[in-house]
């Protein structure tokens with residue numbers, strides 16, 4: 001997950017966020033993984049309360065005082081927070097994690113304060129084929145197998 005995180009960071013020009021944030025007070029990172037994003041964001045926004053949620057408690061214990069991690073399943077009907085409370089809700093690399101991403105967007109709007117921002121970053125793969133090693137037909141077979149697995153999972 002850490003390597004993946006670095007890959008995405010490089011791919012998006014070493015950026016943590018793109019939303020035009022103006023002195024945010026509360027932000028949420030859904031599916032925070034190893035919690036690197038909240039920790040990095042705390043350097044930009046030391047006065048913002050930053051919460052990272054995940055299904056697994058794999059985040060570090062020693063983090064800046066404005067960063068908190070909470071176990072929470074974003075697929076649940078209700079989240080643990082007050083509606084209209086966040087200035088910014090972020091997800092990165094969460095495609096396929098939710099039963100229905102549209103529901104997550106709807107719920108995020110419920111928990112964002114008016115004028116708040118939601119930002120979701122995802123990666124779409126394009127494989128550069130090495131001549132003689134992977135044929136286009138093999139890649140397309142692999143892609144359609146992945147699609148049918150994802151459909152079987154109902155995602």
Ligand SMILES: C[S@@+](CC[C@H](N)C(=O)[O-])C[C@H]1O[C@@H](n2cnc3c(N)ncnc32)[C@H](O)[C@@H]1O
Nearest residue numbers: 005031032033054055072073074075092093097
């Ligand atoms: C691909 S990782 C992305 C982690 C992190 N956002 C990053 O960019 O490094 C997906 C993470 O989402 C968490 N996750 C999956 N389903 C979730 C859910 N329903 N609610 C909260 N977290 C979830 C997983 O436990 C995992 O840590």
